[in-house]
């Protein structure tokens with residue numbers, strides 16, 4: 503049998519638009535055997551200061567400085583030159599070449615948007631050459647684990663232009679469903695029930711960046727009451743069948759030791775925020791809180807983990823930025839019990855896998871995540887199944903760039919057939 507030649511023959515990048523109408527980078531990698539992989543980098547709005555650099559042109563004029571001509575020409579130049587001739591089947595070696603070429607800890611020379619698009623496209627091309635689906639190629643095809651979708655049905659913070667609550671994301675997690683397909687259906691039904699409820703109450707049903715509604719509520723708890731009512735109206739049991747996950751994204755309302763809850767006219771310190779979260783966890787079926795404290799408030803995080811870490815998943819996003827060095831510190835100091843996994847925070851598939859593995863090795867949760875600025879790229883859906891993370895967040899069960907991830911998971915569940923398992927409540931480890 504002739505060996506399939508997976509040598510990288512050509513790499514091409516172009517500028518495309520993301521879901522916010524901002525330019526982003528798409529890369530195509532073609533192999534000697536003719537197989538091709540295409541992938542696009544997403545982009546955050548509430549980005550952590552410790553994330554790897556997202557390289558943009560910075561010149562006012564073209565897309566108001568948000569252009570990506572530089573990353574595009576880096577891929578079509580230096581990156582193509584360095585990677586051409588390497589074996590796409592060796593993902594780690596290809597990613598190491600990217601890391602070496604960049605030469606900084608934070609992808610400051612090439613930009614994580616450049617490296618990630620290429621890294622993901624390499625994996626796709628290699629999977630295509632091997633005649634395997636991406637989730638099979640990236641993981642163990644005999645153990646596909648379909649994640650609980652944490653669906654963001656009510657948007658606040660910067661994702662709603664500060665018109666809604668201070669907390670950025672209110673998500674529903676249908677862990678009681680028997681399959682992923684059912685979980686998605688339940689979520690969509692609750693989304694529609696919430697829309698009806700909002701209309702009845704005279705709220706706007708306009709949506710934020712991730713497709714959730716963005717009503718001008720008067721507190722950060724009102725969305726929780728609305729969501730519990732929507733769950734019940736759709737015929738499901740809050741707590742038993744559907745959990746609630748929060749991402750306050752608190753770095754965005756934190757300055758110098760003070761958390762400013764503008765909606766409620768209240769300023770709290772870390773201990774005040776911890777009391778608040780404890781109360782919320784006592785009152786509502788909250789299974790997960792992401793970025794409850796700010797990105798460098800390690801002491802505040804520890805307080806929170808000591809207070810409710812035994813019963814609520816506490817996920818570090820801006821705190822850990824998918825970076826093994828920061829995750830290691832978190833594990834050492836006991837500041838959280840889970841990590842959010844965003845591939846573009848670190849910039850290669852291999853480094854993203856390392857972050858998931860480190861979390862799992864320490865019995866921490868790993869929740870894979872989209873960005874608020876997305877494309878229809880579905881890499882994270884396959885990645886979640888392959889890494890068996892048990893949960894992922896990809897926005898509302900509405901809007902093309904969000905549902906495309908969920909729709910891909912429907913395809914995967916079907917492809918996996920009898921081998922498919924739905925993570926259910928175990929998707930949230932606590």
Ligand SMILES: C=C(OP(=O)(O)O)C(=O)O
Nearest residue numbers: 546547548549872873874
């Ligand atoms: C998805 C998120 O938002 P962004 O992409 O804007 O960082 C988040 O904070 O988890």
Ligand SMILES: [Mg+2]
Nearest residue numbers: 749751793819
């Ligand atoms: Mg977050």
